[in-house]
Amino acid sequence: MRYRVGCELDYDVQAEGGTPFVFNLEAQRRPNQTVLEEALTFSQDLVQDRFTMPESGNRYVRVCAGKGRLTVRYDAVVRLDPAVLAPGSVGEMPAGRLPLEVLTHLYPSRYVESDLLVSFAQKEFGRLPQGYDRVVAICNWLHDHLDYTPGSSDEHTSARDTLVQRQGVCRDFTHLAMAFCRALGIPARFVSAYAWRLSPPDFHAVMEAWLEGPEGGAWYLFDPTRKAAPDGLVRIGIGRDAAEVAFCSAYGPVECGKPRVSIAALDRSDAAPLTTEAVSLAAA
Amino acid sequence: MRYRVGCELDYDVQAEGGTPFVFNLEAQRRPNQTVLEEALTFSQDLVQDRFTMPESGNRYVRVCAGKGRLTVRYDAVVRLDPAVLAPGSVGEMPAGRLPLEVLTHLYPSRYVESDLLVSFAQKEFGRLPQGYDRVVAICNWLHDHLDYTPGSSDEHTSARDTLVQRQGVCRDFTHLAMAFCRALGIPARFVSAYAWRLSPPDFHAVMEAWLEGPEGGAWYLFDPTRKAAPDGLVRIGIGRDAAEVAFCSAYGPVECGKPRVSIAALDRSDAAPLTTEAVSLAAA
């Protein structure tokens, strides 16, 4: 399926000498996620310094913008060819067989203090059958126990805070779901995405958990907020948590407007129910 | 200079079916750190699954040990050829020029909540001249304000906790020094090491900060505890913080003894004062 995605961002650069920006808003190029066309444009004429991080596939662009207005626009057409499996066929992979490069995603991180939640996760989810459906059970638990409340959290809010406050936004839901996964021994990572059918449209935060289907291990997508279609997620950034996946980092005094984000399916209707199948985009 | 390093670890594996272990205790192979000879031996006859993480150089070995006693022994001779510069010649590198793969080490992590310490770091260190000596000033501040107190912290202790408690061990000193660096815009990463002249001998935790000498950017070594020789650090693991650099992770019920760690210089005397020069082992 093909999706047209895009965003438009406005900044007011205040420093006389200009300010460096690092953007991470282009769609990843990965097995099963093909960028068919794309354009990234800046309202100022700027040298672009580019880097794709090998371990994550994140595409970084740095520019040093001059004082004044900066508008950034990204437009792309991306084809997703997700692997879709029956949930019952997808299990967990024991530590003895996990790819060693995946083990990193078992460790606690800034906003995902899984080391503090081992007892909690064991008590709530420890006796459930292992596999894809256990991660679904985690997402269901979040749905039942948390409120999605815009404005209830800030950039310092962590999974522990969200567990106590019982509310948050997509970032917070995702951090807490990841914390439960890691505490149970399931590698989990943070994904920023253009998310089909998310309403209102915005950058979205979802999770990938490493699980094992009939053909081996892969990262499976989960949206703990249940707001978007798991098979309609165009991945942008991947990281240990939100600390690593900002769509924009400015290294100076800047005012920014609210991002305008869009996504449209080119080959399918918005009317069908969201899939309940297990969706995976790539092996690693 | 050459160093003979080693460690010996004892475990009692309790699960009937055995337990997977991942070790990260071999010396890194890097520019300026050459492993001349080495041997890793297990008291059980075990298949070794190996992986060297490209972005860190960490060398992981996984074994699935059977029930009962497991002893692990590592011995190596390592040559260090550090670049040693006059501190005054080493400056900070602005965000506009930092290598994009280094930017990751500006982000907060589990035990390094630099996002919470921006105001603190600015007030204490914001007006100091930028460069190597500003990182030295951070280490001096720790030396003046914290007590090195074995037993005062645990595996959940973070930089914020250490700042409040004013005491800790090498891991805690390093996390707090890293937090100040990141809060000031200086990339910092956690390094586990065999540390020459550390007394009593043990695995040590130190920090690398990304700075810029006359020939470009590099990771410079700092020991915020001042207990070891910066030019006598044989690096084992590198990561965002201690969460990523365990020398052993066991995925099952295990009892472990106290590690026996050793390091000896083969070409130099233990008597000379510790260097105050800027020490760097490699560019990235």
Next chain:
Amino acid sequence: MRYRVGCELDYDVQAEGGTPFVFNLEAQRRPNQTVLEEALTFSQDLVQDRFTMPESGNRYVRVCAGKGRLTVRYDAVVRLDPAVLAPGSVGEMPAGRLPLEVLTHLYPSRYVESDLLVSFAQKEFGRLPQGYDRVVAICNWLHDHLDYTPGSSDEHTSARDTLVQRQGVCRDFTHLAMAFCRALGIPARFVSAYAWRLSPPDFHAVMEAWLEGPEGGAWYLFDPTRKAAPDGLVRIGIGRDAAEVAFCSAYGPVECGKPRVSIAALDRSDAAPLTTEAVSLAAA
């Protein structure tokens, strides 16, 4: 019903000049809790400075003990005449009618951060019918969701920590139950007690919640751990939380042994089931 209660405490006073101690281990004298006989003895010959706090009834004794061994022994016979009501007859009292001196027990305190748990408490307990049974529901929730695990917490552990860690001891269960009560607008206070049928015998921590029976408001006793008999609690100290109700505070370097605590019913058998009635000892 009459109970014989007692404790014996050992200290090794290390300072040359001696050390002041404040003890709060004598049974309160209150409506429905009558001290029939009692003796507090010290192994050293000491001047006793006494104070009973009007707002709590706590009985404090201060002594300045000399260097060396100090043994403190308390023995008493106490009669409890609790008011026992049918739970269904006990409701909550709205803020507009709460005695103003009781309002203090709605505020958050050191180990009871009720201000952080308002959303959590509303979601779990906000839709339950108000009254005694809602507080029982809170205690049941703790019973179902927490493990009683000696050694899992320390003197800094607060209700928020316990909620995340899902384990604790009587002090922690009580703090969390109090936090939920206060967050719902139910005044709650911390009570240390000699607790009949607690096994093994020890100082116990329970909670009083302010509720309203047919004859007016009163403090009702709850044991969130369900380990002791609510109608067999001989109250010692009352406070906002454990910070205010230490059985001993020493203002100098002291080593202390494990307290030996005892309680025996003089008029009733240990065999009957614990009461499920609403138990209250006094109006304020």
Next chain:
Amino acid sequence: MRYRVGCELDYDVQAEGGTPFVFNLEAQRRPNQTVLEEALTFSQDLVQDRFTMPESGNRYVRVCAGKGRLTVRYDAVVRLDPAVLAPGSVGEMPAGRLPLEVLTHLYPSRYVESDLLVSFAQKEFGRLPQGYDRVVAICNWLHDHLDYTPGSSDEHTSARDTLVQRQGVCRDFTHLAMAFCRALGIPARFVSAYAWRLSPPDFHAVMEAWLEGPEGGAWYLFDPTRKAAPDGLVRIGIGRDAAEVAFCSAYGPVECGKPRVSIAALDRSDAAPLTTEAVSLAAA
């Protein structure tokens, strides 16, 4: 010296059935603080339920306001006759001699986690000579290390947070100063006040520390923000911390305007420098 103090508060009561309010904004009646005249008026005709807490002197008024607009106005003339001593004549009082009712103010409370700051306080202030000037040193430390930044904290901010963030408002300065005092064994309590020469005028938060002058122990006033005159503080509420000293608690949905607060000296000029003498209003 006499002061005319006052405040005016506006509320919009939204619940159909009205909402209970508890106010604590009248000047305390205490030795050395004499209320010469006063009037508390409500724009609605309301029954007033009154209570003066014996242990604090706080004067509470409860009303149940009807739906719609509620304006509260307080005006008073208050005479202060503070005891003013030379700082060098005021010492600390050891635990062995502290009045037992004062000991409560050594305990940690919700926003004053003195139990976590013992090591910090010892390191910064432990070697200073004991007495009034050590508390001044604490206030000076705050002045040197914190920024007074409106908007940098919220109602959940505690002393520990303030220590890490290095900024706050009068409430935060006071909590941290109290935490250091308690950690050093100096009883400290929170005071809300009409504060002469505070600019802009507002309810102010200051601290009282229990110290000992030539004639015995007393509560000495300190303004850790240095914004008001210590001898021009008309006390309203006293408590363990801000949790206990709200000027208004509404038990229902209410919108409130910004309070208008005023204070004017009737017998002295605003031009003189702030006193540096030790100021005390009463023994307990």
